[in-house]
Amino acid sequence: MPPKIKSPEEREKLRLLILDSARTLFVERGIEAVSMREIAKQINYSATTLYHYFADKDALLQALCDADFLALANGLREIMKIPDLLARIHALFNGYAQFAFQHPNHYRLMFMTPRTPCNLETTQIQQGNTEQDAYAQLKLVVFEAFDAGLFKPEFNDFELIAQTLWASIHGVCSLEITLGHETWIQWPSLEMRLNTMQNAILQGLLR
Amino acid sequence: MPPKIKSPEEREKLRLLILDSARTLFVERGIEAVSMREIAKQINYSATTLYHYFADKDALLQALCDADFLALANGLREIMKIPDLLARIHALFNGYAQFAFQHPNHYRLMFMTPRTPCNLETTQIQQGNTEQDAYAQLKLVVFEAFDAGLFKPEFNDFELIAQTLWASIHGVCSLEITLGHETWIQWPSLEMRLNTMQNAILQGLLR
DNA sequence: TTTATAAATTAACAATGTTAACTTAACGAC
DNA sequence: GTCGTTAAGTTAACATTGTTAATTTATAAA
Incomplete structure (x- = not known):
């Protein structure tokens, strides 16, 4: 009726x-x-x-995905207010990881499931808009650090640096989600793995 | 008939x-x-x-997966013969990435698709056997480097180091596979991304 | 009161994973 | 050689999936 x-x-x-x-x-x-x-x-x-x-199931999933991207960006927005640059980078790292493990299914859909490339007409998200796009937030911080000359001179493309940082956390998060329950790997605690990655990659990149 | x-x-x-x-x-x-x-x-x-x-579709997929793990380990075995330790690590890095991009669908099934934890009774692979297990190969190299005192003293768990290295390449590979075709991200060439990650993470870890 | 239309439903299609029931042919025992 | 037994396959069927076509229902406008 x-x-x-x-x-x-x-x-x-x-x-x-x-x-x-x-x-x-x-x-x-x-x-x-x-x-x-x-x-x-x-x-x-x-x-x-x-x-x-x-339109179909994919469109529904895509819409879900959009909403989740927004949720991630919103979660990181508070972190972006931290004044100290390095503290902010560390906090972004941890905030991202927290999102991944609090919403592993969302994370999988967002970052681990190949889908038809994001239709720029369909999507609600304004890519590049710092308010809505987590990657744009990361780029912003990295650019600030880049501008302040914090990175080793050989790393001279700030977008490349941002993507390297992203890939490093994503590596830890996605391995945990797919293989975290395999018993034939002796996983140290998730916290240790995240910290080790954080320290290693930042020591590698920073002056 | x-x-x-x-x-x-x-x-x-x-x-x-x-x-x-x-x-x-x-x-x-x-x-x-x-x-x-x-x-x-x-x-x-x-x-x-x-x-x-x-038994069912999952079992078939699992069997496929097993075969692919073997293929990966076989591919890396030649690399393990490289005498110079650092050259070997670099070559492992690249060999792993090459596998990922030559067989993206296999890579997805192996490392990006959560599945019921590998049944140690069912699987054909002998985990820990260097001949069959790529992760065991990585651990071997890392242990050798660890033993030779190549890493910074603060990184004092060689399994943790191995996993950090793994996660770093995996991060680049899996981001490429899921989001490599998104146009709203300005991707530098894959080669640059792999090299940057390699340099950054090794500089971070090595003395 | 009639008519057009938005909002929803039921019925149906083809494809999927999976199982039960059945067929066929080769082997071992007599 | 004949006769079960059983391995190796097949066909038929079930329930579930995404999706579409046809249909109903109730309201708003005429």
């Missing part, structure tokens, strides 16, 4: 409800549990209704 | 045929193309036959 004509606000509300339902399933039971029918059942709609709000 | 009683060799042959068929589909069309029916059709068997050789 369709109570007709939804105001734009109501439409948006249902859109968010769908995303929330998907997120719940996703977080609780992993990506393989996210079926269109299950998402719909959880909010008492039929599966077809979802297709009036998202 | 079942020509009866297969010798153990013949059974093994079909097992390998199935794995090969799966691998082909996998490499050509990505992981989502690997359906039991397709694998079977390609070698003119019915899908059910596959279940006489593998």
Whole structure:
């Protein structure tokens, strides 16, 4: 029974409800549990209704992803206020890792699952906007440090430095997520691994 | 028409045929193309036959994965013969990366896809055996360098060092595989990214 | 009151992983 | 040689998936 004509606000509300339902399933039971029918059942709609709000499953996942990128950027925004430059870099490192381990399923979807390249028309995120884009935040900090001459002179491309820093944390996080439960590897504590990476890579890059 | 009683060799042959068929589909069309029916059709068997050789799809994938771990270890074995220690470490770095980009789908399955922890009873690979286990090879080299006192004294756990090195390359490789085609990131060349990581992390760790 | 349309639903399609039931042919025992 | 037994396969079926077409329902406008 369709109570007709939804105001734009109501439409948006249902859109968010769908995303929330998907997120719940996703977080609780992993990506393989996210079926269109299950998402719909959880909010008492039929599966077809979802297709009036998202073109297909990929589009829905992409939208989820967008929201998560925003969440990450928001989480890091506080950190960006730390005055001391090096302290800020360390805090960014840790903040990023914390996000990864608090939301491993989101992290997987965002950074470990190849998907059709982000459609710049479709996505809500303004890439490069420091408010919304975590990578832009990282670049900002790195540029500041670069400008202050903190890096060894051989590292002379600040974008390359930023990506190296990113890859180093991402390496630790994603190995933990995929292989962290393998018993044939003697993992030291996650904290030690993160600290070691942090110290090693920064000592390598900084003067 | 079942020509009866297969010798153990013949059974093994079909097992390998199935794995090969799966691998082909996998490499050509990505992981989502690997359906039991397709694998079977390609070698003119019915899908059910596959279940006489593998418990389920996961087991088949796991077996594929095992074979790929062996392939990686084999590829690195030549490198392990390089006499100079540092040259060997650099070559390991590059050999690993080369494997990742020559077989991105395999790499994804091996290191970027969470799966049920490797069943030590089921798997063919002898973990810790340098002949078969790439991680064991890395540990060996790192231990040698550790023993020779090449690392800064603050890095005093050679397993932790090995994992840090691993995570650093893996970070570059897996970011490339998942996000390498995103246009909103200005990627320098892959080679530069790999070299930068290599230089930075080794400078950080080495005396 | 009629009509057009937004919002939702039911029914159906083809593809998937997987299992049960059945067929066929070769081997060992007599 | 004939007769079970059993390995090696197949076909048929089930439940679940993403997705689309056809249909219903209730409201807003005429």
